[in-house]
Amino acid sequence: MPKTPDTAIIQIARNTSGARIVLDHVTKSYANQPVAAVEDFSMTAEPGELIMFVGPSGCGKTTTMKMINRIIEPTSGSISIDGRDVLSLNPHELRRHIGYVIQQIGLFPHMTIAENIAVVPKLLGWSKNAIGDRIDELLTTVELNPRDFAHRYPKQLSGGQQQRVGVARALAADPPVMLMDEPFGATDPITREKLQAEFLRLQDSLGKTIIFVTHDFDEAVRLGDRIAVLSDRSQIEQFDTPANILASPANDYVASFIGHGAAIKRLTLIPVTDAVLGPVSESSGGPITVCDTDTLRDALDSLVLTGLAALTVVDEARRPIGSISVDRISAVLGADVATPTVQASRP
Amino acid sequence: MTGQATGDMAVSYSRQPSVRGRFFTAKRFVTPVLVVLVLGILLLWLSSLQLDSIERRTLNIDYIINRTREHLGLTIVASALVAVLAIPLGIALSRTRSKVVRGIVLGVANVGQATPAVGVIILLAIVWQTGYTTALMALVIYSFLPVLRNTLIGLQQVDESVRESARGMGMTPNQVLLHVELPLAVPVILAGLRTSLVFCVGVATIATFINAGGLGDMIVNGLKLQRYPVLITGAVLVACIALLIDWVAGIAEDLLRPRGT
Ligand SMILES: Nc1ncnc2c1ncn2[C@@H]1O[C@H](COP(=O)(O)OP(=O)(O)OP(=O)(O)O)[C@@H](O)[C@H]1O
Ligand SMILES: [Mg+2]
DSSP, X not given: OOOSOOHHHHHHHHOXXXXXXXXXXXXXXXXXXXXXXXXXXXXXXXXXXXXXXEOOTTSSHHHHHHHHTTSSOOSEEEEEETTEEGGGXXXXXXXXXXXXXXXXXXXXXXXXXXXXXXHHHHHTTOOHHHHHHHHHHHHHHTTOOHHHHTTSOGGGSOHHHHXXXXXXXXXXXXXXXXXXXXXXXXXXXXXXXXXXXXXXXHHHHHOOEEEEEESOHHHHXXXXXXXXXXXXXXXXXXEEOHHHHHHSOSSHHHHHHHOSOHHHHHHTTSBGGGSOOBOGGGSOOOSOEEETTSBHHHHHHHHHHHOOSEEEEEOTTOOEEEEEEHHHHHHHHHHTOSOHHHHHHOO | OOHHHHHHHHHTSOSSOOTTOOSSOGGGGHHHHHHXXXXXXXXXXXXXXXXXXXXXXXXXXXXXXHHHHHHHHHHHHHHHHHHHHHHHHHHHHHHOOOHHHHHHHHHHHHHHHHSOHHHHHHHHHHHTOOSHHHHHHHHHHHTHHHHHHHHHHHHHTSOHHHHHHHHHTXXXXXXXXXXXXXXXXXXXHHXXXXXXXXXXXXXXXXXXXXXXXXXXXXXXXXXXXXXXXXXXHHHXXXXXXXXXXXXXXXXXXXXXXXXXX
């Protein structure tokens, strides 16, 4: 059981909705490895930000992330959370206030789902009642019925359900910081999309500072507030919002990482209402309409599907408010292409 | 996601989780039934014989009960000692990073097991003394390895991701050991103890060579005096005890295995 934790940790813990994480010239060299796994890495994550690390396998994403909760000790450099140097804090105390989800999930097979979630609250000395309430609350949050699932063992859950429990367990003590290493890696595309959507909704209400590792660029675009595109030795090639990275990749490495279809990917980030809508009369009508909460990607989808020149855009009450066409979609992209030269140089 | 999706997922699993499956299966009762059968046949056979005075001195209930008690006493005390000594040593070994230390300890334990038990027991009697304590010591040496090795393996086989998530959640190394590694190692450690127990039942028969009693007395006397009913009774009893102990240990394994695994 913890003795009196340092006041620094208490202060970090008190701030349950997002802390500032600063990595400053952090380097990690593994023993008997000629090159560093992470070299001179500096980054600041603002409170409540969801930051995605993307990069090819072996580029050092995991290593960088694990230095924040000291699962891996940096060789040099400093890391701070809300201004407090993590390297000077008791690592066990520290980790109890940083949610941690690993790719292999790592649920404890000999504990029920409830017991798994209760681990950190127990370590922190919460009362039985508080823990019980929290378990119910969290299972409900991740869309698992507590009555059905609390007393099951991990083996009795599907992969996607286990991932959810992994996230719930990491959230148990309401930590200000979450580290997530490909948390949805082991699921099929459909489950994955569902988990991503749930996760986004969750983050909207929680506002944690999250470092999220993935090698799936689309996942990064979909979830991230900002994306750090990493290359070997965890070198930051570009660190910006998804829209900016898609609109103007910093270099060929980033461009090749985005892959084909950057324009389409960008459309998923832009709501229909960002386009200059045409008059309702431009559309020939018909049963297929675009909702004003849809993205331009959805609008394009419907346009291609129907083969019509324009479709009607309707508001929540299904009243027509305008029309959208391929030209008008293109116009949106054209307007916020910051550096058309880079765009043009790509195949 | 909607509540309905959760409902859908729930149907493919039973509502009442029973990871352990059925406890009382037909297989469970094979051993005791077999033992009762064999003992019954032995009794029938013995009662059909005309026993001479030598045979009557050993083939009576008091004598047999005393020998059996000695035998079981040796076995159980030795196994308990092994558990108390080998499990902590195994835990300590699993904590050391040094492959050399681990290799040396396992090597020594291996020598203890590889040396013929008769050799160990007689050697000990020569350099030390005869009697119960020596026999106990020989048994402990002989059956040390399975428990030591299984403790080590049991702890090492714990999934690295489970260990890492325990660490990442802020458990201290001792908490990881106590709450995660040891519970998950229990089945493997128990399997080692079970092997050890069965070893002990067999090897305890040679305690007779250094006057430490046990059912070995019947077997050796039966051989020496050419009284086969005595020999056979001793041998059958040892076999039955081994079977029964293995059976009980099997049940214990099932009961103590952590739920959910
Ligand atoms: N314990 C270790 N000892 C030595 N080298 C290591 C160790 N762990 C990782 N590395 C090396 O450090 C580099 C970065 O590894 P890391 O696990 O951070 O990559 P990653 O970006 O997370 O890759 P992936 O997408 O495959 O998970 C790799 O080249 C790897 O071989
Ligand atoms: Mg990784």
